[in-house]
Amino acid sequence: MLIERLAGAGKIAAEIDMTMQMDGGGSIVAWLKAAGVENVFSVSGGPINSIYRACAKQGLPLIHARHEAAACFMAESASRVTGKAGCAVVTLGPGVTNAVTPSLVATMAGTPMIIIGAHSGTRSFERGAGMSYDVLPVMKGVTKWAARCIDANRLAEYLDIAWRKMWAGRPGPVFLEVPTDILSGAVDAASGLPTLSAPPAPSRPGVSVSDAEAIRAACKAARRPLLLLGDETFWDRSGRIQEVVDKHGLPFSTLRLARGIVDETQERYAGPGYAACNGTLRRALAEADCILLVGHHFEFDLEFGDSLGAGTRVIQVASDTELLHRNHRADLAIAASPSSFFAVLADAPAMQPDEAWVSSILADWAAEWESQRGEGDNTGIHPIAAVDAVTDAAPDTTIFVSSHGNVDFWADARLKFSRPGRYLRAGQSGSLGAEVPYGAGASFADPQAPVIVFVGDGGVGFHVSELDTAERYGRAFIIVVLDDQKWGAISLPQHQSFGETYQMDLPRRDWTKVAEGLGGNGYFCRDPQSIGEAIKAAIAAGKPAIVQVPVRSVISPYMAYIS
Template sequence: MTELEGHGGELALAALRARGVEAMFTLSGGHVFPLYDAAHTTGFRLIDVRHEQSAVFAAEATAKLTRRPGLAVLTAGPGVTNGVSGVTSAKFNGSPIVVLGGRAPQMRWGAGSLQEFDHVPVLAPITKHAATVTDVGAIAADVGAAADLALAPHRGPVFLDLPMDVIFDRARSEITPPAPPAGGEADPAEVSAAAALIASAERPVLIAGSDVYAGSAEQALVAAAEALRVPVFSNGQGRGCIPADHPLAFARVRGKAFKSADLVVVVGTPLDFRLGFGAFGEAAVVHVVDSPSQKAGHVTTAAAPVGDLATILTAFADYTGPRADHESWIASLRDLEDAARSAELDVLRADTDPIKPARIYGELRSVLDRDAVVICDGGDFVSYGGRYLDSYTPGCWLDPGPYGCLGTGAGYAIGARVARPDKQICVLFGDGAAGFSLMDVESLVRQKLPVVMVVGNNGIWGLEKHPMQAVYGYDVAADLQPGLRYDDVVSALGGAGETVEKPGDLGPALRRAFDAGVPYLVNVLTDPSDAYPRSSNLA
């Protein structure tokens, strides 16, 4: 514990630095100048963007990749409200971000100061905690406690706003170390019962979700899968927690496995639309979560351990009771998986005009490193990425999550490059999604943050156009200007890029992109008639 005398910005950043926060993402605003002053004078990294949503998404990306709090600083009024979609995404994703907002001065509240707005009622429903700090002497303690809360299961965003007359004031405060991680201990009987169900099932499967990575449980996951001999599928940041080439890792036969399984074990992800709302045919369900708030109220489970995921999975691995032989089940799934992978090779190599989206992923597979960070921002186009790109390393997959918010791409790219300065960063954009955030390429260029962007450019909102045609026989509000040169936008902002129209040009273009050392966009004109074969019920 140390003492510090300083203004509110210095006290806030000192508390965050003590918790491993290393970067601030922001868009300049006078209400939060003391935070900038503190960053400037202490060498705290400051990254500024062109829209507040990108600041929040960048903070979320660092939180996801580092498993430490991410920090977004938003000026008062519209600065805060511009970040609301990003904060909501972090809420749905369980991402531990700290959002510090400016606020009009307390001493003149109600008189109509610039951007005078009470943010707290807006942020409260989408955060774990939202409050106004009214005393400069409380800033360090309140910010530190908020960051600790963001990291406590179930993780999520927190919000504090700091009135101008408070944050510009000075005080002497104690800077406390972070609180020990708060995680409830699972009921041993519930854990043992779940392990026994897995061991005795004839055809079990396990789904690993984002909280497996967030809870540093990836090694325990592999140990549990190997000890209990259970096939593993994954979603979200669960991807890569068991490498795609591990003998117990599966991806292509999820639907068939669910239909045939007699037990589905879901670890660290909600039983939401991505998993058919937890309805797996005749299979019993075991749902393992890190917090009581994550228990599914709409599904009857055979067991539902709640607690630290690494501890629960380690207990699964240590189970020594009676068990069924799962080898024939694993072998049958492996035969189906291998057959599905062989069958997809034709579409990954398809030499069509226009280009099919799958061909882009066939080419990407040959240039992406095993630990490349892949970022998804779009609908149909990035759904193909989820289908055809494999993940081999934990913490290398960033998608918008169940809230489905477009516009994450540039912000996630900024945060990913800050968190992983020496890794490949590849952003997958639908052309519709690209329109939300491409201006932040200027932020990437100006701050020397090279990334590769690939746009699947079919000139439509594909996720809406094809379903609307199926429902109504026509579509409206689903067309974009075909053939737009998004690469020219990136070049105009100081990066580089090119448009690709022929399948044979894809590989060389992608290699140039990864070798460029600047933000580089490969704009691929794709077939607008190609519709992703979506089978999940979104509602």
């Protein structure tokens, strides 16, 4: 009997008996294991039973969620935590269309994710089979690559293509559709079995000699430098970022996936790279004479570069040339990996920043959000007080999730991270509904870390049933419902504009009983002390939980600014 050990992403624990007849589903699962996929997230579907069986036989954990959108959000959040590709498997027709929004979120976030979708058998193509629909045009619009494989012996080849497409340039989701008869069809042992080794890792270009000279010259002249750390620094990590910050005395902000890539609790941190909720960053963008934009482009969170000063020089570094000069022309645009850029900067002569300006920027950020703090009233405590009570009670290993509601914008700027993969937010797309599945997915990706989700009483309703998913698999995460009894992100600006609101109010529901009904624990808290006690109790209990907190309905600086 030939037993071959898979080696995917450096380690694969299970063994496959290669003399056993393998079908298409088995070939897919063998390939996923070799690629280092750690969990498959899915929702029940008859056409994908061969993949389910293969997961059980080959030892690849299968997580059965309550909704396909939630399953895909879980896969994406696992990728954001681990730095590896996530994977979801969905059934045909509406199963695939339920994956559209998570695919859009992953595309806009630059998150690598493999989605495998079923289709009706090839003999029933174009005959109106049950649940059958041509979803490829839809999926091509929300992923980096979407294709259909109709030969079981080519499944591994198609997955190799998907892997290359997924990682090329800026990462993103890919979709492979497989008809049910191909999933259950036999694979030819001579030609159709996957290569049992990890697909090759993507390579990233280094900084050229001439670009290195230009970097050193530009940095030597800078007196008001600002370092912006973007998404690619998460996928291409450098241990020298802290060395660069210390050596050159750089104030820095972190964007999106880069949150925690360097310790945000240190004094040089100038707040999140999120201009709408960071007035200090808006000032720094206008006043800096040199901006080092690494692994990112001037997108919405940076106001598309429109607020930069007229004399500001921009050094932009990204492996994906499509990002270079996007929305704002860089003075020095370098197609290179962030790690190679930091190697050049770490070895360059120390910059001489204007310390008075740097100190002023850092002092502004320290004072900015303290001035926003408010007291409670008969409707609840201030959102900042609630957020602070949660973070004060949580250990520094905690993974935090927020989204795109008014309460989330209060949370974003209060959170600080000292390690990567601790901050998950679907803000790139502005999508509500990702928060709870993100929390569930993070609990599978890092079972040892506490996971806390901030969400309003509107957003929690999308996928609260995924508390059950976590409980069924012995995982735990905590949903903190900041309850202001309305769709606050829309209601508050609506009232400012028109003096009235339109169907924006929500009755106070007992979310603690919802948690208990789904197998978890519920806590209702009206003050910071009880919030802290509830968070500690929920973590100690090791069960999914909801902590419901009535909060004042006050517009966040973000919503006030963009409205």
